[in-house]
Amino acid sequence: MMSLPPYHSLSRLDYLLLRLQLELKKTSTLRIVIIAIVLHSLFSILLIHNYLNYYSDTYHSKHSTSHEHPDKGKISIFSKPITNDDIDCERRYKLIKMDFNDPTVFGPNAINLLHSNLIQSKQLTHIGWFSDHFRWDEKIQCFNNRWTLCDKIFIAKCKPNSIRAIYQFVPFKLESNVRHLFFSLRATAEQLVEQSHDGFYGMLALIEFIDFTDEIIKLKFRYESESWSLRVEDYRSTKTIKSVTIMLACYGYSGIASFTDVRLTSESAGLDPLFSAYDICSWCSFKLTDHQVKKSNQFSNPEYEILKMPRYEKSISNHQITFVSQVSMDRLVILEQSLRTWNGPVSISIYILTNNSTNGRIQDWQRLYINKKIGSLKISLEKSTIILVPSVNPDHYPINVLRNLAIKMVQTRFMFLVDADFQPSPNLEANFLSSMNKYHSNYLRQHDMNGCRIAFVVPAFEYLDIPNKEDPILKSKDELIQLIHRDDPMIEPFRLHESNEVHGLTDYWKWYHANRPYNITYKFHDKYEPYIIVEKNSYFPMYDENLFNYGMNKVMHITEMFAANYTFEVLDNVWTIHFQHRSTPYYTDFLKNLTYRLRNRAERFKVLQRIIHQYDVLLDQCRLRN
Structure with a gap:
């Protein structure tokens, strides 16, 4: 058995090294392996953290939104056209400015009425994004900028001869008296090639009113841009809005289109943190409205x-x-x-x-x-x-x-x-x-x-x-x-x-x-x-x-x-x-035809809502609120 020499005959460093040698001889091989794994894991986490910081900074510098108009700090949006026709982004628009710090639109407490989940084929529900026969990909991506940290991205593989789209249905309770809506969306395109004179990628929204009329608005993006671009619509109506059907779509292009930060907010929701989209929307309540009776x-x-x-x-x-x-x-x-x-x-x-x-x-x-x-x-x-x-x-x-x-x-x-x-x-x-x-x-x-x-x-x-x-x-x-x-x-x-x-x-x-x-x-x-x-x-x-x-x-x-x-x-x-x-x-x-497809899918959502309530189909989102 090794004994330690008198303390005064060794320097402090020599003493510590000798002490460590004795402790290692007492330690089992298993303990040494565990200590090595822990040290290796901590070192790996540190490397990954540094890499993600570098990647986020690099990605942001490549894809951050930049506007070539002189009003820095403002976001350019397309206003509503003068006529009441369906909005066409190729028509004349008036460029206006909107303050990025407006909390009713962009604030963290502004309630987004849209859900972020893609509905799976085996789910009988009308809450979330519904996919056509061609499924979209989705992923979570983090950004190093002021408008979001991490958000879900929806990715479409665009084809020139057919529409690629996902849809979401937002029905409002009549007592909510919704008349003012904010739409916003960010998108980017990777090597998108235009192959049709009427190509489109962006958002369409079918707004239906209680008097059986409707209106379609479009937020269209330029296919040449590979940076994240923003489109916003401040929509106001003198009539009560019954429902909105959102469509993210691309048509007439080949390549990849990505969408993120898809938002629909309303003054009716306000900024109350205890407020929920379900308080003004009628996913979980159904009434056979006059509109459906009239059509039937x-x-x-x-x-x-x-x-x-x-x-x-x-x-x-x-x-x-x-x-x-x-x-x-x-x-x-x-x-x-x-x-x-x-x-x-x-x-x-x-x-x-x-x-x-x-x-x-x-x-x-x-x-x-x-x-x-x-x-x-x-x-x-x-x-x-x-x-x-x-x-x-x-x-x-x-x-x-x-x-x-x-x-x-x-x-x-x-x-x-x-x-x-x-x-x-x-x-x-x-x-x-x-x-x-x-x-x-x-x-x-x-x-x-x-x-x-x-x-x-x-x-x-x-x-x-x-x-x-x-x-x-x-x-x-x-x-x-x-x-x-x-x-x-x-x-x-x-x-x-x-x-x-x-x-x-x-x-x-x-x-x-x-x-x-x-x-x-x-x-x-x-x-x-x-x-x-x-x-x-x-x-x-x-x-x-x-x-x-x-x-x-x-x-x-x-x-x-x-x-x-x-x-x-x-x-x-x-x-x-x-x-x-x-x-x-x-x-x-x-x-x-984009508008034909959108109207068809809006009817599909309304029929599905009727089926769900007629046959007492229990939805997870509604079960939590009953």
């Missing part, structure tokens, strides 16, 4: 007539499924192809464009033409109904009104709800009933008018090229799978590349190998819109008639069925195939 009455009572069917012989077969659809008169030829494999009854609404010279009435030649087309089909006329719906408005296609009319006329127990350009698989009715007898015999035998809440999914496919009328009809599932998996496929799952979420829950790989029906794995998905066979009973929800033209009309019906506790079961032995055809003007508007 406008669309729910259309003029129509039932087409007198050609003579037919009574059928000996007892059909239990009706093919239910809608089509415009100019696309009636599609039925000749899609109904080649269907010999059961149909219930189809036909939209007929008329003119004022005939007082909006259907002309005799139109009835004769429709009668001729229907008479050429090999359908069962006994329980079939053709509904003729005239209109003088070429810009309005009331698709859900047409669907509901067709549903009301169904005379069988089950309905096959499908679009007119889809061809059912051969023997679909017989195969469905065979599957029902095998796996749902009790359900098939019951005659309770209340019925059961099961939606049977018919997997959807599409031809990659327009097939010839002479081409043979697929007779079996094996033939279909062969055409899908061959080297040069002729058929693929419907909208596989455009948006695989639309029919993703069907799980096509599982269907290829399935020999019995199977349930979908999720309780909800906000993009799922399959074609279904469903029982006509008191549980079945009708389509929401506030939705028209193209966009969200079918998917919101499936959303309501999810909310009504329907289960979705995929049938293993039937399918339906889409035929390629020219696009409708409504579809073109949906792809490229």
Whole structure:
């Protein structure tokens, strides 16, 4: 055992070193390792801290907002245009100045009425940012400047031929009497390339008033700038604002656009730190407003007539499924192809464009033409109904009104709800009933008018090229799978590349190998819109008639069925195939018209709010406030 020499014979430093040597000999290897790890961690944290400080300073110097006008310390904003038309950032604006220190707009206590979360596809909620089929990225980034420390950034991959957007809905309580709003947004673009003369990236806001009118404002950014730029709108109205739908979007460009510090504030919220956006907004409370009643009455009572069917012989077969659809008169030829494999009854609404010279009435030649087309089909006329719906408005296609009319006329127990350009698989009715007898015999035998809440999914496919009328009809599932998996496929799952979420829950790989029906794995998905066979009973929800033209009309019906506790079961032995055809003007508007898309999404939010409250869907944000 080592002993220490007398203290006076060693210097103080020698004594401390010798003491340390003795303590280390007493220390276990494990303790030494732990001490080394702690020291290494502290050193690493110090290095990372220094690096982040350097990066923040460098990034700020590169991307800090700079304005080339002489009024330093002020922020340039675009004022409202002189006219009442939709704001267009290419028009003449008056440059005004706004004090950056105004607390009602930029202050830390100014309440932002917008949520920062992106709604996930499996969430049934209308609170937060809703994404289209092309998802946006999000990240947290810290800034070394005066307007924020850290904030969420939304990142869009812009495409020249289609809109990339996210949306948020802010409904106001009427007693809040909101008339004054502040909009602000920062954005930057990385190597954004303009590829369309009407390209846009920035914010649109649809402001709706209690008198059923609305206005759209736009905050547009220059694509040449890669620095963080600010746009602000100080909006004032003499009318009470009912709701605002915000849209962050880019169109007509290729490249990356990023948005941050998205704010919507109001004088009605004030600066009270105890105040909440929920105190003036009605996400968690719902009333069937006069606006919705007016729209429903406008669309729910259309003029129509039932087409007198050609003579037919009574059928000996007892059909239990009706093919239910809608089509415009100019696309009636599609039925000749899609109904080649269907010999059961149909219930189809036909939209007929008329003119004022005939007082909006259907002309005799139109009835004769429709009668001729229907008479050429090999359908069962006994329980079939053709509904003729005239209109003088070429810009309005009331698709859900047409669907509901067709549903009301169904005379069988089950309905096959499908679009007119889809061809059912051969023997679909017989195969469905065979599957029902095998796996749902009790359900098939019951005659309770209340019925059961099961939606049977018919997997959807599409031809990659327009097939010839002479081409043979697929007779079996094996033939279909062969055409899908061959080297040069002729058929693929419907909208596989455009948006695989639309029919993703069907799980096509599982269907290829399935020999019995199977349930979908999720309780909800906000993009799922399959074609279904469903029982006509008191549980079945009708389509929401506030939705028209193209966009969200079918998917919101499936959303309501999810909310009504329907289960979705995929049938293993039937399918339906889409035929390629020219696009409708409504579809073109949906792809490229920003204001059309914004209005469509605003209606989607209002329908979703009605569904959530009608079916008592509990939202986490609202549960905390009840």
